[in-house]
Amino acid sequence: MAPIVTGEAQFAAVPAAVGIISAFGLVFTVPLFAWICCQRKSVKTNKTPPYKFVHMLKGVDIYPENLNNKKKFGADEKTELNTKNVTSPTGTKNALHLDLDKRDLNGNFTQPNYKVRSSPDLDIPSPQKCFVEESKELVTPEGLLSNNAPSSTEKTDKKAKLGTLFFSLEYNFEKKAFVVNIKEAHGLSAMDEQSMTSDPYVKMTILPDKKHRVKTRVLRKTLDPIFDETFSFYGILYGQVENLALHFMVLSFDRFSRDDVIGEVLVPLSGIDLSEGRILMNREISKRNVRKAVGRGELLVSLCYQSTTNTLTVVVLKARHVPKAESSELSDPYVKVNLYQGNKRVCKKKTHVKKRSPNPVFNELFVFDIPSEGELKDTKVELLLLDSGRLSRNDVIGQLLLCATAEGTVGEHWREICEHPRRQIAKWHTLSEA
Template sequence: MAPIAASRQQFDEIPTVVGIFSAFGLVFSVSLFAWICCQRKSSKSNKTPPYKFVHVLKGVDIYPENLNSKKKFGADEKSEAKNKSTMPKNSLHLDLEKRDLNGNFPKTTPKIQSSPDLENLSPKHFVERKKDSVSPDSLKSITSLSSEDKQDKLGTLFFSLEYNFEKKAFVVNIKEARGLPAMDEQSMTSDPYIKMTILPEKKHKVKTRVLRKTLDPAFDETFTFYGIPYTQIQDLTLHFMILSFDRFSRDDVIGEVLIPLAGIELSEGRLLMDREIIKRNVRKSSGRGELLISLCYQSTTNTLTVVVLKARHLPKSDVSGLSDPYVKVNLYHAKKRISKKKTHVKKCTPNAVFNELFVFDIPCEGLDDISIEFLVLDSDRGSRNEVIGRLTLGSSAEGTGGEHWKEICEYPRRQIAKWHMLCDG
């Protein structure tokens, strides 16, 4: 009996030993986890965060101009105090955190004032060179224009150009616009913003935020384009489109500014420039181009087969001379749209080949109350797409549209193709 009692006593001591080791293991694990968290927190506090992005383009990163190697987010209090004393009031560095996802300011509206860079320029910021800039006398003459002259003028755009040889980047600062016309007749104001494109390739498209209810917007936004060699600058052209935002319809085009960079030297520092805003140069051609359409009406299945084949001689929709056309097809029954389709976008061509087929189900017997509309549009990533031309086919259509519709009604199950002239959108 003695050996049995001794073994039982040994087994009773095992849970006590396991509990002691478990307690030591738990304390060690908690201590290790707390130590790791403290190390990570200290490393994050000592590490300088990267730059904040202002815009991110396709293949192009755009940083704020006011951020350099010494002005990074997360700096100490002394450096921040020095930076705040030297930076302008409406600097882009101070306004980033107030923006929403669209780049707008939800609550506060910027003061209507001229850009401080135009009035108080110092050699600390950059080496200034003025080309066609506005003198104080000319500014007085602008403000003292008569009402008739103001109606004819569309305002003045102020901007600066610079090339950063260290980063191999082209820098454009859109400062402000003055004397814009009122596009809203009720409030006699505008909601302006600027869309900028680098021509001729149209790869780089940016736009500023919308400033509400002002005719003298101070944007002061800087866009930096990386990957553009200095030797290529002379071949580029800057296109500024000044628009007024409209919540309920297409944005109103105020005017445009076209700046060829040939002959402009940026090797000596930043170049301050201003240009008069002119009316948009849309070429008024005798025709809007032609569209080749093939139609086939299947009376047995009551379907209409539409093939968008080609487009040719499309007019230019912007100053680059090249459009990115696509075709939108709308099917109407008794003047009510019941179906819509669209083709793919063809890049940079006035003569596009689509070869895309669409099949529409007809809700009634016959094609008497059916009509089909073709809209040729220019795809624009930066703003709303512009209508290049329009074509309507139906029983009430005139010209080739009515003849083509009559033929497919008389000869069902036959694919009939015809060229049609596009009319203004």
């Protein structure tokens, strides 16, 4: 029995030893953990500001891959001021240096008091304006009067240049086909003001028949598109080529509205010899020849308001003096009628297309329901005269807006139907620019 008692005492001493060792381990672990936290906190305060803080600085583009553990992104404050006063012979801008340790959260210096000698030869910029946008330069009043500034004529020349279109012409005698290859365009105008770029594509029409219409694919976000697309037109005899003309329309695709027109190119083929093979050509893109407002034609419209049923009857009778399309051919006009309640369009209808008619006769009737609470004071009728296009969006020739606030004959026409309900009143109206 004695050995058994001794074994039980030894087993009883084991938990006591484990408890003592655990207590000593806890005493050493807690101070060690606190020391590590303090070290991490001190290191964290000396690190470079996070990316979001640096990105908030005005006019500075810094990406995460350029950040490192250094406190400074450039030279010290003295070298920064000296480098800003030195301009290169070519007029280029020196690199922008950042000294984040000496700036507050707003990007300004914490100690703005600098001793500057009052000398006319010195031109030291204020430390409050060290952060400038990349597109701007620090200039002195003398620099504003220098000859390096672009003149007004140079600015107009830059605005007038819309780009250059490159293409090639060829005639295939075996297949009796006229071949046009639209290669590329250089230096197009930017239609998107935010991204300063365009989504260009080209529409081409063979004049004067206006039978052959083609267009290239849309290239995204570029001012120097490379199309390299070939179009073959069969059935055109070689003797007929000299009587034709090519009309190129350069446009920028817009997903949410009508495509923007960059410019156009008109190439008469008279005098061009295609018997020796392919000919490479390039032409400057010119501004589109927009129709004048005085020549948009007239529209005969009849209106009738039924007060008992709260309906408005619009009869599009006919149009006259419809101008030709930009390809100098007769237009294919039709009329689109939109009904607005306030600023919201509630209904839309359109007439049939009249092929190649400068004085089309539509004679089509449309009936619109008007809510009783709105009546005619908030109602507007918009009539758009459009030129139908098979492969492109329809061009708006002219616009007519009939409402209570309109002036001239349009306002008189609207007031007459309000004063004389159930009477059909027809009048001619001159179309305006859309």
